[in-house]
Amino acid sequence: MRWSFRIGTFAGTEVRVHVTFLILLAAFGWMFHAEGGAAAALDGVLFIVAVFACVVLHEFGHVLTAKQFGIRTPDITLLPIGGLARLERMPERPWQELLVAIAGPAVNVVIGFALLARFGVPALTPGLESMLEIPFGQRLMAVNFTLVIFNMIPAFPMDGGRVLRALLAMVLPYTRATEVAATIGQFLAVLGGLWGLAVMNPILMLIAIFVFMAARGEAQMVQTRFALEGIPLERAMMTDFHVLRAGDSLSDAAAALLAGSQHDFPVLDGNGRLEGLLTRALLFESITKAGSSTPVEEVMLREVPTVPLHYPLREAFQLLRASPIESLPVVAEDQRRVLGLLTAENVGELILIRNAMAGSGR
Numbered sequence: 001m002r003w004s005f006r007i008g009t010f011a012g013t014e015v016r017v018h019v020t021f022l023i024l025l026a027a028f029g030w031m032f033h034a035e036g037g038a039a040a041a042l043d044g045v046l047f048i049v050a051v052f053a054c055v056v057l058h059e060f061g062h063v064l065t066a067k068q069f070g071i072r073t074p075d076i077t078l079l080p081i082g083g084l085a086r087l088e089r090m091p092e093r094p095w096q097e098l099l100v101a102i103a104g105p106a107v108n109v110v111i112g113f114a115l116l117a118r119f120g121v122p123a124l125t126p127g128l129e130s131m132l133e134i135p136f137g138q139r140l141m142a143v144n145f146t147l148v149i150f151n152m153i154p155a156f157p158m159d160g161g162r163v164l165r166a167l168l169a170m171v172l173p174y175t176r177a178t179e180v181a182a183t184i185g186q187f188l189a190v191l192g193g194l195w196g197l198a199v200m201n202p203i204l205m206l207i208a209i210f211v212f213m214a215a216r217g218e219a220q221m222v223q224t225r226f227a228l229e230g231i232p233l234e235r236a237m238m239t240d241f242h243v244l245r246a247g248d249s250l251s252d253a254a255a256a257l258l259a260g261s262q263h264d265f266p267v268l269d270g271n272g273r274l275e276g277l278l279t280r281a282l283l284f285e286s287i288t289k290a291g292s293s294t295p296v297e298e299v300m301l302r303e304v305p306t307v308p309l310h311y312p313l314r315e316a317f318q319l320l321r322a323s324p325i326e327s328l329p330v331v332a333e334d335q336r337r338v339l340g341l342l343t344a345e346n347v348g349e350l351i352l353i354r355n356a357m358a359g360s361g362r
Contacts, residue, residue, distance in 0.1 A: 013063050013085075014075040015056060025049070047136060051143050052078055054111055058147065059083040061107035065100045066091070074322070089318040090162075094174075098166035101159045105151045108144040115141035155185030155211050156218040178222040185215035221321070227351050228314040236313055236350045237330045237340030243268050246275050246297035250287050253278055253296055264327035266338045267300045274329060274338050276300035306331045309339055317347055 006016050025045055032044030056076065062085050063073040069091050077084045091097045119137035134142075152160040161181055168177035189212035196204030228236075242256045244265045253265060263280040278300045286299040306329045307316045320328040320342055330340040 011060070011064065011067070013060070013073045016075055016077045018077055018079050020079065043136070047139060050136075050140055052083075054108060054140070054144055054147070055083040057111065058104040058107050058151075059085040061103035061105075062087070062100055065103035069096050069100070071100075086322055088322045089315070094166040094169035094177075097162055097169070101162035101166060104159055105148045108147045108151075112141050112144035112148070115144065153188065154181070155188045155215060156182060157211070157214040161185050161215070161218070175222055175226050178219050182215040182219040186212050189215065224347070224351065225314050225318065227354075228317055228347070231313045231350070233307070233309060233311055233313045233316055233330060233342070234340070236347050237342045238262075238327075238346055239340045241266070241341050243338065244278060244296050245270075246295070246300075248296045249292060250283060250290070250294050250296060250299070251292040253283050254287065254292065257283065262341075263343075264325065264341070266329050266341070267296055268338070272337060274304070274306065274331060276302045277304045277325060277327070277329065279325060279327075301325070304329060307342070308333060313347075316342055317344075320344060320347075 006014055008015050025048055028048050029041045029045045032040045056078065059076045063076070066073060066087055071091065072088045073085050074088070075086050077086070087100075091100055115137050119135060119141060122134045122138035122142065151158050152163070154160040154164040156162070156165075164184065165177050165181040168180055172180070189208045192211070193205050193208030196202070196208055242260065242262055242265060244253055244256065244267045246267055246269055248267075256262070256265060257280060265278045266274055267276040267278055269275045275297065278296055282299060282301065286294060290299060304325065305319060305323050307319060309330055309332065311330075316328060316330075320326075321344070326343060328342040329338050330342055331337060332339055
């Protein structure tokens with residue numbers, strides 16, 4: 001994810017922090033400083049860091065469980081709204097998705113009870129004016145139990161939405177289970193939005209809008225996945241595309257970008273083998289920082305996911321959605337010669353064409 005930086009790699013998953021998270025820390029630090037001075041600011045910032053450490057452990061609950069089913073998680077990004085684990089794909093079997101979904105909240109349950117055993121229940125006296133007056137460990141315990149309750153709300157993108165979908169998928173077709181779960185999630189989002197409007201809480205209203213959109217997006221994504229079932233990858237990939245050589249300059253890449261509608265360019269070595277990928281965003285950024293005469297090979301992405309031609313289109317589309325790039329190179333059996341590019345735009349056009357042909361009866 002752009003505007004994020006890496007803080008480490010654990011169990012094969014890169015942990016990244018988005019810059020907006022630092023803004024959140026600064027905002028809380030200022031707020032707590034205004035409330036109780038430097039000591040309160042330090043305590044408040046450390047508490048937010050501890051909360052997000054629990055969020056990371058929550059996400060690794062998903063990561064390690066998904067790994068048992070052969071599903072990799074390239075990275076986790078810490079955002080102000082929480083953690084985002086980018087799984088390559090969701091499990092196909094409902095019971096597997098159920099286990100992956102509940103693994104995250106289960107981690108918070110374990111942390112919460114461990115803190116409860118160590119620090120006990122906070123004494124909430126009537127005269128309590130600030131959360132800072134509650135001992136650190138007891139505050140952290142309360143937050144972990146709150147995270148469990150919040151995440152188990154049966155609405156996408158919360159874990160509860162995936163738990164509901166998994167349970168429904170045990171008795172309904174997967175697409176129908178997703179539609180039902182998404183509808184329930186949108187209904188809850190509308191109720192939450194009305195509640196937020198009634199109490200004039202803008203944060204609650206924003207969360208409701210986010211949940212409503214996420215539910216619709218999840219339903220559309222699943223419909224797309226199943227619409228691609230059985231379609232060969234070569235039917236959807238772009239075969240008329242421009243390539244760059246490792247020694248080409250960024251000005252050459254800019255000329256290629258302006259000459260057509262292609263956004264990302266495979267970069268090949270002298271033997272025609274894939275060396276990397278130059279994206280449009282990276283091209284703009286690199287010209288600004290390094291100049292237009294800089295060779296492409298100095299700025300291109302080198303760790304680029306690829307799929308072989310025989311790869312199922314549905315799985316290739318899932319991999320594309322899970323990757324940070326917008327064009328997925330399709331390679332020959334030697335894994336180096338590029339045969340085509342798969343983009344979300346091409347997949348969308350393929351579905352529209354198939355729907356149009358089905359509607360015309362031809």
